[in-house]
Amino acid sequence: MKVRLWLGGMALWLACLPMAAGAADAEVDAAVASLLEGAKASRSSAMLVMRDGEVLAEYYRGGKPPAPIEMMSATKSIVALAIGALIGDGRIASLDAPVHTWYPEWKQGRKRDITLRMLMDHTSGLQNVMRADAEIYPAPDFVKLALAAELDAEPGKVFAYNNKAMNLLAGIVAKASGSPMDEYLQRRLFAPMGIQPGKWERDPAGNPHAMSGLPLRAADAAKLGQLVMEGGRWNGQPLLPAAFVREMLAPSKQAEEYGLLWWRSPAWARYGADERSFKTLRDAGVPADVIARLQALSGKRFADRSALIEAITGALGANAMDTWGREVASKGLGLGKVFNIEIGPYVAYNANGYLGQYIVIVPQAKLVAVRQVESSEDYRDSDGYDDFIQRTLALADALVDGELKPLP
Numbered sequence: 001m002k003v004r005l006w007l008g009g010m011a012l013w014l015a016c017l018p019m020a021a022g023a024a025d026a027e028v029d030a031a032v033a034s035l036l037e038g039a040k041a042s043r044s045s046a047m048l049v050m051r052d053g054e055v056l057a058e059y060y061r062g063g064k065p066p067a068p069i070e071m072m073s074a075t076k077s078i079v080a081l082a083i084g085a086l087i088g089d090g091r092i093a094s095l096d097a098p099v100h101t102w103y104p105e106w107k108q109g110r111k112r113d114i115t116l117r118m119l120m121d122h123t124s125g126l127q128n129v130m131r132a133d134a135e136i137y138p139a140p141d142f143v144k145l146a147l148a149a150e151l152d153a154e155p156g157k158v159f160a161y162n163n164k165a166m167n168l169l170a171g172i173v174a175k176a177s178g179s180p181m182d183e184y185l186q187r188r189l190f191a192p193m194g195i196q197p198g199k200w201e202r203d204p205a206g207n208p209h210a211m212s213g214l215p216l217r218a219a220d221a222a223k224l225g226q227l228v229m230e231g232g233r234w235n236g237q238p239l240l241p242a243a244f245v246r247e248m249l250a251p252s253k254q255a256e257e258y259g260l261l262w263w264r265s266p267a268w269a270r271y272g273a274d275e276r277s278f279k280t281l282r283d284a285g286v287p288a289d290v291i292a293r294l295q296a297l298s299g300k301r302f303a304d305r306s307a308l309i310e311a312i313t314g315a316l317g318a319n320a321m322d323t324w325g326r327e328v329a330s331k332g333l334g335l336g337k338v339f340n341i342e343i344g345p346y347v348a349y350n351a352n353g354y355l356g357q358y359i360v361i362v363p364q365a366k367l368v369a370v371r372q373v374e375s376s377e378d379y380r381d382s383d384g385y386d387d388f389i390q391r392t393l394a395l396a397d398a399l400v401d402g403e404l405k406p407l408p
Contacts, residue, residue, distance in 0.1 A: 028398040028399060032056065032395060034391050034395075035057060038385055038388065038391055039059040039371065039385070042384065042388075043061065044373050044383075045060070045061050045062075046069065046218040047371045048219060048221075048222050049368075049370075050222050050225075050367070050369070051366055051367050051368075052366040053226060065217060065218060066372075068197055068217050069198075069217075069218075069372040069373070069374055070201070070213065070214065070215045071215070071221065071372075073353035074351035075210070075211065075213055076211060076212075076261045077351030077359065078214055078224060078351070079170075079181070079210045080262065081185070081224070081228075082185050082188070083095075083169070083172075083260075084232065084241060084244040084248065085240060086176050086184075088240055088244065089188075091176045091177060092116070095116050095244075095260070097116050098112060099111070099168070102171070102175040103147060103171070106147070110151050110155060114155045115156075119166065119169055119172075121253075121255070121259070121260055122161050122165070122258065123155065123158060123160075125151045125153035125157070126146065126149040126152070126165040127164070128160065128163065128165065128325065129322060130325030131319065131322045132211065132212075136167070140204045141203060141207065142164075142203040142210075142211075143168060143203075144205070146164050146165055146166075146168040156253075157254070157332070159252070159254040159258065159334055160325075160329050164211075166211040167207070168210070170208050170210040180206070181210065182197075182200040182202075182214075188239075190220075192239060193220075193234050195216070195220040195223055195224070196217070197215060198216070199215065200215075201214075212353065218370045221372070222359070224359065225360070226368050228361055229361045231245050232245045246408070250408070251264060255334065257346070262349050262350070262351060263349065263350045264407065265348040265350050265360070265389050265393070266345065266347065267344035267346075267393060268304075271305070271307075271335070272300065272339060273298050273299070274298065275298075276340070277294075277339055278291055278294070278295065280333065281294070281328070284331040284332070284333055285331060290316070290323060290327045294312070294316070296315045308335065310386075345404075345406035346406060347362065347396075347406065348361060348389070348392070348407075349361045349407075350389055352389075355375060355384060356383060356384035356385045356386070358370065358372075358388050360388070360392045362404065364404050365396035365400050365404070371385055373385070
């Protein structure tokens with residue numbers, strides 16, 4: 001049975017769960033209500049929560065599912081599936097294949113050591129500016145821009161989120177498959193799964209963006225989440241090698257919160273800054289003016305990663321992401337190295353993107369949750385729905401009637 005609720009002219013759907021009445025039911029209802037309230041408050045375009053392949057809750061700002069919405073950086077996680085499919089097809093031999101397998105000009109100097117895995121776990125060491133509009137979007141060819149990049153760090157040693165290096169995957173998929181990445185994914189995964197994406201963004205040279213650019217409907221994004229949760233199987237049929245999916249979701253060597261283009265979500269995390277934080281920055285050679293601005297965080301505690309990032313953005317001011325990437329992250333300093341962090345067990349996986357695009361997978365609860373928001377001129381910071389993952393985990397906790405177990 002489904003119950004339709006109308007809030008301010010917007011349709012909200014709830015599906016009743018086949019579980020005993022009582023406290024557990026009330027906890028689940030409260031968690032679902034919290035997700036729906038958050039979707040409305042953050043002006044979400046779409047939110048879809050699935051349990052074991054069945055709709056548990058839906059929210060659409062316009063009262064019906066919108067057209068495909070760009071997934072922003074969550075696109076990266078879908079690109080990972082293309083690599084898995086190519087491994088399954090025997091067109092890529094190994095995640096540890098050097099990039100010069102496809103681009104022989106890299107078979108020299110330090111670039112010869114960069115592997116496919118390093119592109120996917122953000123440890124390539126390639127120079128990058130955090131703001132994509134500074135270097136990437138003005139470039140006529142995103143793949144050539146990545147190929148020409150210098151190295152900022154030794155390959156494989158430093159986790160540094162890298163949009164520029166990411167776009168090189170579009171070229172690798174094209175060379176390995178014989179067709180553009182978007183066409184390969186359409187043929188290999190999207191068509192068999194009944195997924196109808198929007199038009200994938202391409203650069204002026206015709207390369208599909210790998211760092212972003214894929215528009216999906218919420219229902220289709222949820223299908224991809226289900227595929228991952230099922231270890232690469234769709235309706236019982238293997239579309240991806242199970243071994244690849246396990247490796248994709250496992251923690252990488254340099255960042256336990258990240259696998260291969262998929263994030264790992266802890267049950268909880270708390271952050272703080274003290275003198276050790278600022279000594280770490282000084283010892284790494286971070287400019288004094290940047291450290292001085294970050295001193296505003298000294299002695300403060302932050303309940304989650306989103307709150308910490310918001311505080312960093314406020315402290316660094318205009319172009320905060322660019323400043324952090326250029327002056328801090330480029331020196332091998334991630335949040336976990338600079339700030340004191342207490343983290344609970346990792347219990348979920350997620351793909352996420354700019355503005356607040358999410359695919360969240362909680363295997364133990366058999367839960368897949370998608371949230372999307374369209375870009376708009378009146379976008380507010382609160383539209384990002386920063387606590388969507390935590391609200392999804394609260395629902396998962398209620399569904400399993402106990403604490404979520406750590407991921408493998």
